[in-house]
Amino acid sequence: MGAHEATGSVDDLVAIYANALPQVYGYVLSRCRSVAAAEDITAEVFMAAVDGLERQAAPVPTVAWLVGIARHKLVDHWRRTEREQRNLAATAGGAIDDPWPEVIHVDAVHAVLGQVSGPQRAALVLRYLDGLPVTEVAKCVGRSVHATEMLLVRARSALRRLYLEEYGDDG
Numbered sequence: 001m002g003a004h005e006a007t008g009s010v011d012d013l014v015a016i017y018a019n020a021l022p023q024v025y026g027y028v029l030s031r032c033r034s035v036a037a038a039e040d041i042t043a044e045v046f047m048a049a050v051d052g053l054e055r056q057a058a059p060v061p062t063v064a065w066l067v068g069i070a071r072h073k074l075v076d077h078w079r080r081t082e083r084e085q086r087n088l089a090a091t092a093g094g095a096i097d098d099p100w101p102e103v104i105h106v107d108a109v110h111a112v113l114g115q116v117s118g119p120q121r122a123a124l125v126l127r128y129l130d131g132l133p134v135t136e137v138a139k140c141v142g143r144s145v146h147a148t149e150m151l152l153v154r155a156r157s158a159l160r161r162l163y164l165e166e167y168g169d170d171g
Contacts, residue, residue, distance in 0.1 A: 016063070
Protein backbone atom coordinates (compact mmCIF):
# COMPACT_ATOMS: atom_id res chain seq x y z
CA MET A 1 0.00 0.00 0.00
CA GLY A 2 1.15 3.47 -0.76
CA ALA A 3 1.77 6.02 1.95
CA HIS A 4 -1.41 7.92 1.09
CA GLU A 5 -3.81 4.98 1.01
CA ALA A 6 -6.09 4.67 4.01
CA THR A 7 -5.94 1.50 6.04
CA GLY A 8 -8.94 0.10 7.82
CA SER A 9 -9.56 -0.85 11.38
CA VAL A 10 -11.96 -3.11 13.22
CA ASP A 11 -13.83 0.05 14.25
CA ASP A 12 -14.39 0.80 10.55
CA LEU A 13 -15.83 -2.69 10.12
CA VAL A 14 -18.14 -2.25 13.11
CA ALA A 15 -19.35 1.03 11.58
CA ILE A 16 -20.53 -0.65 8.34
CA TYR A 17 -21.60 -3.97 9.86
CA ALA A 18 -25.37 -3.26 10.03
CA ASN A 19 -25.45 -2.22 6.37
CA ALA A 20 -23.01 -4.86 5.15
CA LEU A 21 -24.40 -7.92 6.93
CA PRO A 22 -27.63 -8.30 4.90
CA GLN A 23 -25.78 -7.62 1.65
CA VAL A 24 -23.04 -10.15 2.33
CA TYR A 25 -25.55 -12.72 3.63
CA GLY A 26 -27.78 -12.22 0.57
CA TYR A 27 -24.80 -12.66 -1.74
CA VAL A 28 -23.78 -15.89 -0.01
CA LEU A 29 -27.31 -17.30 0.28
CA SER A 30 -28.06 -16.71 -3.40
CA ARG A 31 -25.04 -18.80 -4.30
CA CYS A 32 -25.16 -21.66 -1.81
CA ARG A 33 -28.98 -21.90 -1.40
CA SER A 34 -28.70 -23.22 2.16
CA VAL A 35 -29.66 -20.98 5.07
CA ALA A 36 -27.45 -22.84 7.53
CA ALA A 37 -24.43 -22.77 5.22
CA ALA A 38 -25.03 -19.11 4.34
CA GLU A 39 -25.12 -18.18 8.02
CA ASP A 40 -21.89 -20.06 8.70
CA ILE A 41 -20.10 -18.66 5.67
CA THR A 42 -21.26 -15.11 6.44
CA ALA A 43 -19.87 -15.47 9.96
CA GLU A 44 -16.59 -16.73 8.47
CA VAL A 45 -16.48 -13.67 6.20
CA PHE A 46 -16.69 -11.25 9.10
CA MET A 47 -14.22 -13.23 11.20
CA ALA A 48 -11.77 -13.23 8.28
CA ALA A 49 -12.29 -9.49 7.85
CA VAL A 50 -11.53 -8.84 11.52
CA ASP A 51 -8.50 -11.11 11.32
CA GLY A 52 -7.26 -9.33 8.20
CA LEU A 53 -7.72 -5.92 9.75
CA GLU A 54 -5.86 -6.96 12.91
CA ARG A 55 -2.98 -8.77 11.17
CA GLN A 56 -2.07 -6.51 8.30
CA ALA A 57 -2.67 -3.16 6.71
CA ALA A 58 -6.00 -3.81 5.01
CA PRO A 59 -8.13 -1.30 3.11
CA VAL A 60 -10.95 0.53 4.81
CA PRO A 61 -13.73 -2.08 4.85
CA THR A 62 -16.49 -1.77 2.27
CA VAL A 63 -19.30 -4.08 1.22
CA ALA A 64 -17.41 -4.83 -2.00
CA TRP A 65 -14.32 -5.84 0.01
CA LEU A 66 -16.46 -8.12 2.18
CA VAL A 67 -18.10 -9.67 -0.90
CA GLY A 68 -14.61 -10.42 -2.22
CA ILE A 69 -13.87 -12.26 1.03
CA ALA A 70 -17.24 -14.03 0.67
CA ARG A 71 -16.24 -15.30 -2.78
CA HIS A 72 -13.18 -16.95 -1.31
CA LYS A 73 -15.15 -18.37 1.61
CA LEU A 74 -17.71 -19.84 -0.81
CA VAL A 75 -14.94 -21.53 -2.77
CA ASP A 76 -13.54 -22.91 0.49
CA HIS A 77 -17.02 -24.14 1.44
CA TRP A 78 -17.49 -25.91 -1.88
CA ARG A 79 -14.07 -27.53 -1.59
CA ARG A 80 -14.91 -28.78 1.93
CA THR A 81 -18.28 -30.04 0.77
CA GLU A 82 -16.67 -31.83 -2.14
CA ARG A 83 -14.15 -33.55 0.10
CA GLU A 84 -16.92 -34.63 2.47
CA GLN A 85 -19.12 -35.98 -0.31
CA ARG A 86 -16.39 -37.53 -2.45
CA ASN A 87 -16.86 -40.97 -0.93
CA LEU A 88 -20.64 -40.73 -0.64
CA ALA A 89 -21.59 -40.49 -4.28
CA ALA A 90 -20.17 -42.00 -7.44
CA THR A 91 -19.59 -39.54 -10.21
CA ALA A 92 -21.18 -40.14 -13.56
CA GLY A 93 -18.74 -40.44 -16.44
CA GLY A 94 -18.77 -39.12 -19.96
CA ALA A 95 -20.12 -35.94 -21.45
CA ILE A 96 -23.75 -35.70 -22.39
CA ASP A 97 -24.39 -34.21 -25.82
CA ASP A 98 -28.11 -33.60 -25.24
CA PRO A 99 -29.17 -30.01 -25.82
CA TRP A 100 -30.68 -27.94 -23.04
CA PRO A 101 -34.48 -27.92 -22.98
CA GLU A 102 -36.08 -24.85 -24.55
CA VAL A 103 -37.52 -23.72 -21.22
CA ILE A 104 -35.17 -23.65 -18.27
CA HIS A 105 -36.41 -22.81 -14.79
CA VAL A 106 -33.97 -20.84 -12.64
CA ASP A 107 -35.05 -22.55 -9.39
CA ALA A 108 -34.54 -25.94 -11.01
CA VAL A 109 -31.06 -24.95 -12.17
CA HIS A 110 -30.21 -23.77 -8.65
CA ALA A 111 -31.49 -27.08 -7.25
CA VAL A 112 -29.29 -29.18 -9.51
CA LEU A 113 -26.35 -26.79 -9.06
CA GLY A 114 -26.25 -28.04 -5.48
CA GLN A 115 -25.63 -31.56 -6.80
CA VAL A 116 -22.61 -30.62 -8.92
CA SER A 117 -19.18 -31.24 -7.36
CA GLY A 118 -17.72 -28.45 -5.23
CA PRO A 119 -14.99 -27.32 -7.65
CA GLN A 120 -17.42 -27.42 -10.58
CA ARG A 121 -20.06 -25.50 -8.63
CA ALA A 122 -17.47 -22.89 -7.60
CA ALA A 123 -16.33 -22.42 -11.19
CA LEU A 124 -19.89 -22.15 -12.53
CA VAL A 125 -20.97 -19.64 -9.89
CA LEU A 126 -17.88 -17.49 -10.24
CA ARG A 127 -18.06 -17.51 -14.03
CA TYR A 128 -21.78 -17.27 -14.73
CA LEU A 129 -23.39 -15.78 -11.62
CA ASP A 130 -20.57 -13.44 -10.63
CA GLY A 131 -19.56 -12.82 -14.24
CA LEU A 132 -15.83 -13.19 -13.63
CA PRO A 133 -13.57 -13.85 -16.62
CA VAL A 134 -11.98 -17.29 -16.75
CA THR A 135 -8.62 -15.87 -15.68
CA GLU A 136 -10.15 -14.56 -12.44
CA VAL A 137 -12.07 -17.79 -11.87
CA ALA A 138 -8.77 -19.66 -12.24
CA LYS A 139 -7.17 -17.49 -9.55
CA CYS A 140 -10.12 -18.01 -7.19
CA VAL A 141 -10.15 -21.80 -7.57
CA GLY A 142 -6.37 -22.15 -7.59
CA ARG A 143 -6.01 -23.69 -11.05
CA SER A 144 -4.41 -22.74 -14.33
CA VAL A 145 -6.54 -21.02 -16.97
CA HIS A 146 -6.49 -24.14 -19.15
CA ALA A 147 -7.48 -26.40 -16.23
CA THR A 148 -10.27 -23.96 -15.33
CA GLU A 149 -11.58 -23.97 -18.91
CA MET A 150 -11.69 -27.78 -18.80
CA LEU A 151 -13.35 -27.65 -15.39
CA LEU A 152 -16.03 -25.34 -16.79
CA VAL A 153 -16.64 -27.67 -19.75
CA ARG A 154 -17.11 -30.63 -17.40
CA ALA A 155 -19.19 -28.53 -15.02
CA ARG A 156 -21.59 -27.36 -17.75
CA SER A 157 -21.92 -30.93 -18.96
CA ALA A 158 -22.62 -32.23 -15.45
CA LEU A 159 -25.14 -29.47 -14.78
CA ARG A 160 -26.92 -30.16 -18.06
CA ARG A 161 -26.99 -33.91 -17.39
CA LEU A 162 -28.34 -33.45 -13.85
CA TYR A 163 -30.94 -30.96 -15.04
CA LEU A 164 -32.16 -33.30 -17.77
CA GLU A 165 -32.23 -36.29 -15.40
CA GLU A 166 -34.22 -34.36 -12.83
CA TYR A 167 -36.52 -32.26 -15.01
CA GLY A 168 -36.32 -33.75 -18.49
CA ASP A 169 -37.10 -31.66 -21.54
CA ASP A 170 -40.24 -30.29 -19.88
CA GLY A 171 -38.35 -28.34 -17.21
